[in-house]
Amino acid sequence: MSNPISTENQQPTGDIHGGAEIRRLVDAFYAKVQLDPLLGPVFNDVAKVDWGEHLPKLYAFWESVLFGSGDYRGNPMLAHLHLDGKETLTWEMFERWLALFHETVDELFFGPVAHRIKLASANMGQVIHSRVQMMRKGSPLTGGGGEKEYARRS
Numbered sequence: 001m002s003n004p005i006s007t008e009n010q011q012p013t014g015d016i017h018g019g020a021e022i023r024r025l026v027d028a029f030y031a032k033v034q035l036d037p038l039l040g041p042v043f044n045d046v047a048k049v050d051w052g053e054h055l056p057k058l059y060a061f062w063e064s065v066l067f068g069s070g071d072y073r074g075n076p077m078l079a080h081l082h083l084d085g086k087e088t089l090t091w092e093m094f095e096r097w098l099a100l101f102h103e104t105v106d107e108l109f110f111g112p113v114a115h116r117i118k119l120a121s122a123n124m125g126q127v128i129h130s131r132v133q134m135m136r137k138g139s140p141l142t143g144g145g146g147e148k149e150y151a152r153r154s
């Protein structure tokens with residue numbers, strides 16, 4: 001029987017046009033994340049993510065990034081700073097996240113928007129990782145005080 005989570009044998013059908021494609025992408029990506037030996041435990045055991053809450057947030061996030069629509073209300077920086085306080089987020093984790101994300105995009109979609117979401121995620125990965133490093137408690141770069149300091153400065 002084929003693995004219901006795998007997108008390996010699917011052919012990309014076209015570009016990302018809106019919410020329906022974003023939901024397919026996000027669902028397929030986080031199914032992989034949960035099974036990944038490096039990322040899965042951070043989501044499931046450290047953050048103890050409630051997937052029923054998390055996935056709709058991510059649909060709204062990517063809709064707002066790509067199309068300026070959706071009702072995303074959140075602060076990704078603060079979410080990752082908070083997480084980094086519990087478990088150090090390494091560049092290796094960001095690389096794995098991005099590799100899985102880009103792989104999933106390519107398995108399902110092709111076109112200018114598919115290209116754009118890969119660029120946007122790569123940029124965000126860089127920004128989130130460098131900010132998290134800077135704001136980490138005791139960082140020699142800023143003497144960062146973690147998420148409280150971030151919330152105060154931004």
Ligand code: HEM
Nearest residue numbers: 039042043047061074075076079093094097098121124125
């Ligand atoms: C590389 C680019 C990444 C992007 C674009 C990204 C994006 C996001 C966004 C938009 C949220 C929702 C924030 C909110 O409104 O609550 C989120 C939450 C989260 N991210 Fe990331 N993320 C990235 C990398 C990572 C990595 C590398 C990890 C872990 C190894 C990670 C773990 C999490 C977890 C656990 C949450 C849920 C936090 C919570 O609700 O407690 N993310 N991410």
